[in-house]
Amino acid sequence: xxxxxxxxxxxxxxxxxxxxxxxxxxxxxxxxxxxxxxxxxxxxxxxxxxxxxxxxxxxxxxxxxxxxxxxxxxxxxxxxxxxxxxxxxxxxxxxxxxxxxxxxxxxxxxxxxxxxxxxxxxxxxxxx
Numbered sequence: 001x002x003x004x005x006x007x008x009x010x011x012x013x014x015x016x017x018x019x020x021x022x023x024x025x026x027x028x029x030x031x032x033x034x035x036x037x038x039x040x041x042x043x044x045x046x047x048x049x050x051x052x053x054x055x056x057x058x059x060x061x062x063x064x065x066x067x068x069x070x071x072x073x074x075x076x077x078x079x080x081x082x083x084x085x086x087x088x089x090x091x092x093x094x095x096x097x098x099x100x101x102x103x104x105x106x107x108x109x110x111x112x113x114x115x116x117x118x119x120x121x122x123x124x125x126x127x128x
Contacts, residue, residue, distance in 0.1 A: 033089070040070065040093035063094050 004012060044063065052059040067090045074086030 033085070036089050037093045040066075040089055041097070044094045044097070060098075063098060066090060066094055 044066070048062055048066070049059060051057075052062050055062075067087070070086035070090045071083045072086070074082030074084070074089075076082070078085065
């Protein structure tokens with residue numbers, strides 16, 4: 001059995017502390033990103049439709065307009081990478097759910113129209 005002591009023990013402790021600090025930092029920023037996504041999704045699903053009705057503006061226009069404050073705020077907070085992060089948050093919390101909902105509604109309407117259509121089979125009767 002090897003006993004680690006001296007400078008090797010100190011190096012191992014420093015490496016362990018650096019790895020722990022990196023993990024805690026990653027968890028912290030991931031929690032901030034998830035909180036931002038949750039806040040934007042809440043705004044997108046609950047407040048944006050009411051705001052669109054009140055302002056008499058189409059909802060997709062407001063959803064696209066939400067990109068500007070997110071990317072601009074990200075740019076002000078962290079530069080160009082912050083702008084890209086704001087764009088990513090907009091994609092995850094606004095664009096992707098709206099696209100999935102649009103596709104779901106379209107398929108549901110298509111199924112409803114297919115169900116309403118009836119096939120009428122008319123038997124052939126030869127004239128006598």
